[in-house]
Amino acid sequence: MSKILYISSEAFPLIKTGGLGDVAGSLPTALLKKSQDVRLVLPAYPEVLKKIKKSKIRGEASYYNMPVKIIETKLPGSNVTVWLVDCPAVFNRPGGPYTDEHGQAWNDNALRFAIFCRAAVDLSLNKLRLRWQPDIVHCNDWQTGLIPALLSLHSQRPATIFTIHNLAYQGVFDQQTFSDLHLPEKLWHMNGLEFYGQLSFIKGGLVYADRITTVSPSYALEILEPEQGYGLNGLLKERSKYLSGILNGIDDKYWNPGTDSYLKQKYNRHSLSKKILNKTDLQEELLLPSDTSIPMIGMVSRLVEQKGLDIILESLPTLLNMPIQFVILGMGETHYEIQLSEWAQRHPDRLKVIVGYNESLAHRIEAASDIYMMPSIFEPCGLNQLYSLRYGNLPIVTNVGGLADTVIDASEENIDNGAANGFVLKEHSSASLLTTVQRAITVYQKPKIWRQLQINAMSKDYSWSISADNYITLYQRALREHKSI
Ligand code: ADP
Numbered sequence: 046m047s048k049i050l051y052i053s054s055e056a057f058p059l060i061k062t063g064g065l066g067d068v069a070g071s072l073p074t075a076l077l078k079k080s081q082d083v084r085l086v087l088p089a090y091p092e093v094l095k096k097i098k099k100s101k102i103r104g105e106a107s108y109y110n111m112p113v114k115i116i117e118t119k120l121p122g123s124n125v126t127v128w129l130v131d132c133p134a135v136f137n138r139p140g141g142p143y144t145d146e147h148g149q150a151w152n153d154n155a156l157r158f159a160i161f162c163r164a165a166v167d168l169s170l171n172k173l174r175l176r177w178q179p180d181i182v183h184c185n186d187w188q189t190g191l192i193p194a195l196l197s198l199h200s201q202r203p204a205t206i207f208t209i210h211n212l213a214y215q216g217v218f219d220q221q222t223f224s225d226l227h228l229p230e231k232l233w234h235m236n237g238l239e240f241y242g243q244l245s246f247i248k249g250g251l252v253y254a255d256r257i258t259t260v261s262p263s264y265a266l267e268i269l270e271p272e273q274g275y276g277l278n279g280l281l282k283e284r285s286k287y288l289s290g291i292l293n294g295i296d297d298k299y300w301n302p303g304t305d306s307y308l309k310q311k312y313n314r315h316s317l318s319k320k321i322l323n324k325t326d327l328q329e330e331l332l333l334p335s336d337t338s339i340p341m342i343g344m345v346s347r348l349v350e351q352k353g354l355d356i357i358l359e360s361l362p363t364l365l366n367m368p369i370q371f372v373i374l375g376m377g378e379t380h381y382e383i384q385l386s387e388w389a390q391r392h393p394d395r396l397k398v399i400v401g402y403n404e405s406l407a408h409r410i411e412a413a414s415d416i417y418m419m420p421s422i423f424e425p426c427g428l429n430q431l432y433s434l435r436y437g438n439l440p441i442v443t444n445v446g447g448l449a450d451t452v453i454d455a456s457e458e459n460i461d462n463g464a465a466n467g468f469v470l471k472e473h474s475s476a477s478l479l480t481t482v483q484r485a486i487t488v489y490q491k492p493k494i495w496r497q498l499q500i501n502a503m504s505k506d507y508s509w510s511i512s513a514d515n516y517i518t519l520y521q522r523a524l525r526e527h528k529s530i
């Protein structure tokens with residue numbers, strides 16, 4: 046059994062903006078089930094404080110002259126102990142974890158997450174008198190990047206793991222910020238936190254962690270190349286011996302069509318005929334024509350370039366002349382929100398766009414749709430295609446990252462050999478997207494084959510169990526390597 050301190054800037058159900066929230070909410074629970082002693086560290090955002098029930102103050106500290114309390118609670122619905130870094134001066138404000146109400150990044154994000162990292166470092170070294178010393182410190186994304194860097198300066202430190210959920214977000218700030226944060230001069234060099242004259246939080250993880258992981262095997266290879274490496278591919282290549290990809294899992298407690306409390310009509314692969322009631326229900330709710338035979342395409346997503354919105358927008362004129370209903374739930378960049386909403390106003394019978402964040406609707410769209418739209422430019426893992434597979438909602442995806450690792454194209458050969466579970470674009474273009482949607486519609490009109498594909502999709506085990514085992518093996522390896530230094 047290892048003692049694992051798992052550190053993330055979001056974790057479902059306390060706070061979530063995307064897939065990182067899902068992962069940080071479910072991997073610690075899976076590790077606990079496998080008898081690991083795991084604690085989760087999160088910032089105490091107001092939304093989090095509102096959701097917790099029992100809590101007690103376990104420690105106090107001060108960083109940059111700001112008082113910080115460590116609040117202990119449990120992750121709702123689990124037995125995972127959570128330590129909240131409560132620094133009201135930087136975390137207690139309306140808006141999101143990273144941005145204000147208008148989607149603008151908080152201008153003190155470097156300070157906010159430096160405080161978070163410094164608290165996590167003290168927890169890692171058992172300096173806050175919580176009487177618990179981890180063997181493993183597992184960090185996630187740039188918000189936690191300073192932790193491996195600062196820990197590297199201590200000889201008696203736990204082993205460190207850094208997981209890249211998305212290399213496109215790096216936490217880069219100007220050089221002045223490095224001085225303002227009083228970071229040790231020792232860390233300011235090309236092979237340290239410096240990134241072309243700027244301070245890079247993510248480099249702290251990539252350079253100093255004992256082991257680096259990312260969330261799918263394919264993405265672990267893609268980030269070694271310039272296109273997906275965002276200037277860090279050279280460094281990652283140098284460290285590739287310590288880099289591996291472990292696929293995300295899904296939390297069966299929340300994402301299971303047989304028990305999903307958001308669904309009026311629950312179903313599983315043995316009662317697939319009931320799935321359609323979710324579609325008629327959603328058609329009624331969204332004022333779409335009631336029609337069971339028309340394929341419904343769903344999408345639940347951050348509305349950002351990564352998710353392939355440009356080729357979707359380019360395809361819409363043709364797509365909306367096809368016999369489909371398209372339902373999009375999302376929020377993100379304003380220009381996408383506006384353009385999609387305008388298209389929806391012009392085609393109320395074909396396209397519904399719901400701008401906002403809505404957990405219940407996200408589940409209901411997965412259950413109602415026949416086809417799921419996810420033509421991402423890149424996708425480190427992607428959880429929505431996994432949810433879609435689990436819900437018998439066949440994904441249309443690009444051949445990248447975690448999408449390539451989980452979706453098997455409905456080619457004739459794959460249909461015949463029983464492997465097919467979705468549709469893969471030949472290339473990332475609107476032409477390819479349209480051909481693929483057309484292909485999906487054609488297969489949809491062959492109910493027997495469609496049903497078989499749904500069963501293929503729903504039969505696979507996407508739970509965390511296997512991936513959690515892979516993390517445990519990696520922790521043990523990191524510990525062995527670390528001890529032998
Ligand atoms: P990413 O982390 O890049 O956003 P993922 O597919 O890994 O992509 O995970 C996205 C998660 O966020 C899923 O759980 C998805 O259901 C959820 N999500 C995204 N946008 C919304 C939204 N507008 N409302 C509800 N859930 C959303």
Ligand code: GLC
Pocket residue numbers: 063064065068210211260293424425426427428447
């Ligand atoms: C990131 C990625 C997504 C991944 C998620 C959780 O947000 O964009 O592909 O599934 O992290 O690891």
